[in-house]
Amino acid sequence: MVDFYENNNANVHRGVHALSLEATEMYEKSREQVAQFINAKDVSEIIFTRGTTEAMNFVAYSWGLNNLQKDDEILVSLMEHHSNIVPWEIISKIRGFKINYVNTNPNGTLNIKDFENKLTSKTKLVCLNHISNVTGVVNDIKYLSKIVHDYGAIIIVDGAQSVPHMKVDVQDLDADFLAFSGHKMLGPTGIGVLYGKKVLLQQMEPFHGGGEMIKDVTFNFKNQQCITSWNELPWKFEAGTPNICGAIGLAAAIKYLNHINMSNIFAHEQTLTKYAINNLKNLNKITLYGPTDSNRCGIISFNITGFSSHDVALFCDSYGIAIRSGYHCAQPLHQILDLQSTARASFYFYNTVQEIRRFIEILQEL
Ligand SMILES: Cc1ncc(COP(=O)(O)O)c(C=O)c1O
Numbered sequence: 450m451v452d453f454y455e456n457n458n459a460n461v462h463r464g465v466h467a468l469s470l471e472a473t474e475m476y477e478k479s480r481e482q483v484a485q486f487i488n489a490k491d492v493s494e495i496i497f498t499r500g501t502t503e504a505m506n507f508v509a510y511s512w513g514l515n516n517l518q519k520d521d522e523i524l525v526s527l528m529e530h531h532s533n534i535v536p537w538e539i540i541s542k543i544r545g546f547k548i549n550y551v552n553t554n555p556n557g558t559l560n561i562k563d564f565e566n567k568l569t570s571k572t573k574l575v576c577l578n579h580i581s582n583v584t585g586v587v588n589d590i591k592y593l594s595k596i597v598h599d600y601g602a603i604i605i606v607d608g609a610q611s612v613p614h615m616k617v618d619v620q621d622l623d624a625d626f627l628a629f630s631g632h633k634m635l636g637p638t639g640i641g642v643l644y645g646k647k648v649l650l651q652q653m654e655p656f657h658g659g660g661e662m663i664k665d666v667t668f669n670f671k672n673q674q675c676i677t678s679w680n681e682l683p684w685k686f687e688a689g690t691p692n693i694c695g696a697i698g699l700a701a702a703i704k705y706l707n708h709i710n711m712s713n714i715f716a717h718e719q720t721l722t723k724y725a726i727n728n729l730k731n732l733n734k735i736t737l738y739g740p741t742d743s744n745r746c747g748i749i750s751f752n753i754t755g756f757s758s759h760d761v762a763l764f765c766d767s768y769g770i771a772i773r774s775g776y777h778c779a780q781p782l783h784q785i786l787d788l789q790s791t792a793r794a795s796f797y798f799y800n801t802v803q804e805i806r807r808f809i810e811i812l813q814e815l
Pocket residue numbers: 499500501502503530532578580581582607609610630641778
């Protein structure tokens with residue numbers, strides 16, 4: 450990113466001068482790297498956004514406003530981050546469709562029976578995360594997307610917690626849309642991705658209007674109107690000056706992740722998670738949430754009797770250990786699990802068993 454700002458910084462797609470051509474090439478190469486990383490069929494299926502949240506809103510406004518109506522239903526799981534709940538609530542107030550919420554089991558896993566019961570011929574869309582940011586539960590998207598498609602519906606997958614931690618292949622999962630954020634995978638903030646199947650993106654109306662996303666804006670003197678036509682994919686959805694440097698930073702992060710290898714990252718985090726759970730569960734007064742089997746990732750939410758989650762986080766912070774506390778933007782999940790809030794430790798591939806041992810010692814002291 451420093452190199453880009455020092456040597457190639459210019460706007461993309463609009464200049465004929467050398468810097469603009471360089472910046473455009475670097476930006477579009479970044480898109481290609483993202484496409485390869487998630488095995489998209491076509492590079493035009495990759496739209497840069499500000500992050501997962503903007504990607505979800507994008508689908509809600511662009512696809513949802515134009516495809517959902519009064520008698521339609523959508524399915525949203527109760528383990529979703531607010532970014533995969535609130536946009537749908539907003540759009541449903543405008544379009545009048547019904548949102549059915551899918552329950553979780555007491556251990557935080559998706560209630561598959563409830564999912565299947567609520568999926569009907571009226572269901573047009575299913576909104577589901579790949580990995581919960583509270584319990585680390587991994588949803589079997591490949592299996593679920595098949596059922597969803599059997600009903601003629603489409604599925605949007607929140608990949609914010611999966612793309613950074615495991616090999617995600619959109620063609621294998623058969624996801625219609627997938628969203629993720631750069632800052633959760635060693636990239637910068639303010640950059641993220643919406644993957645969408647080309648056939649869907651082609652039918653969709655733009656989310657934002659302005660420069661870059663148009664082919665023509667012609668003024669009709671007689672009618673005193675502007676007639677606009679849209680640019681091709683993916684630029685139809687990237688109005689205005691994009692986060693050029695952010696995309697280049699994300700591509701650099703992807704290069705690094707590829708070098709380490711996503712299978713190695715997943716395996717290492719599994720080892721850390723198993724070690725952490727096996728040792729944390731022996732502590733006095735601790736309650737761990739989420740399944741105890743292996744179908745989970747390196748996110749461990751817990752409470753310690755007698756302390757609020759913020760107290761626990763502040764105590765850990767005084768030893769230089771950063772954990773989250775509160776609802777983690779997933780308040781409905783906390784409600785159905787009957788929890789006020791939780792403390793949450795999460796790991797990435799740079800963490801070590803020694804660090805987890807130290808974390809456990811600190812909790813023991815508390
Ligand atoms: C599962 C999940 N979805 C969505 C988001 C929202 O991501 P962002 O804030 O980058 O838009 C997060 C971030 O915490 C998350 O963990």
